[in-house]
Each structure stands twice: as structure tokens, then as C-alpha cells.
Amino acid sequence: MQINLQSTPGVCSEYIDEHDKRKEITVVISPIKALTSDDGAAVKLISGCNMWKSCKNEDCYFSMAARQKKEREKSR
Numbered sequence: 001m002q003i004n005l006q007s008t009p010g011v012c013s014e015y016i017d018e019h020d021k022r023k024e025i026t027v028v029i030s031p032i033k034a035l036t037s038d039d040g041a042a043v044k045l046i047s048g049c050n051m052w053k054s055c056k057n058e059d060c061y062f063s064m065a066a067r068q069k070k071e072r073e074k075s076r
Contacts, residue, residue: 003043007028010028010029011024011025012026014057015057016065018054029048029049029062032046032047032048033045047062049063
């Protein structure tokens, strides 16, 4: 089996900067991890955004802010 992984450039209209202002910016979404099922029949790709550290959008799957929000909710 051959898997071809590629990064995808695109526009993000959900980016929130350090001043809590929503902006439209260019981002690159890239595969960062591949997980296989125990029997090897399925592959799940985990992707990341190049702006994940600077984005303050807690509702974005890729942002560090969303990960921190999940951690706060778990600790309650």
C-alpha cells in the first residue's frame, strides 16, 4: 500500500489574533501523524495548522487555544 501525503495551503477566516480580532489569513494544513488500527486495515491521519500556536480561537480544532480549553474543562 502506498500513501501520498501533502500539505494544503488555504484561507482561514476563523483566525483570531492576540488582540481578539478575527482575520482572514493564509494557512497550511499538513498531516503530522498517521495512526493505524490494530489490524492495519484503517489509517487515521492527524493534521495540523501552521498557525496553531498564535490562533486564539477556542472553537478551532487546530488551535492551541482549543486544546487549552479542553484541558480546563477536563480539570473541572
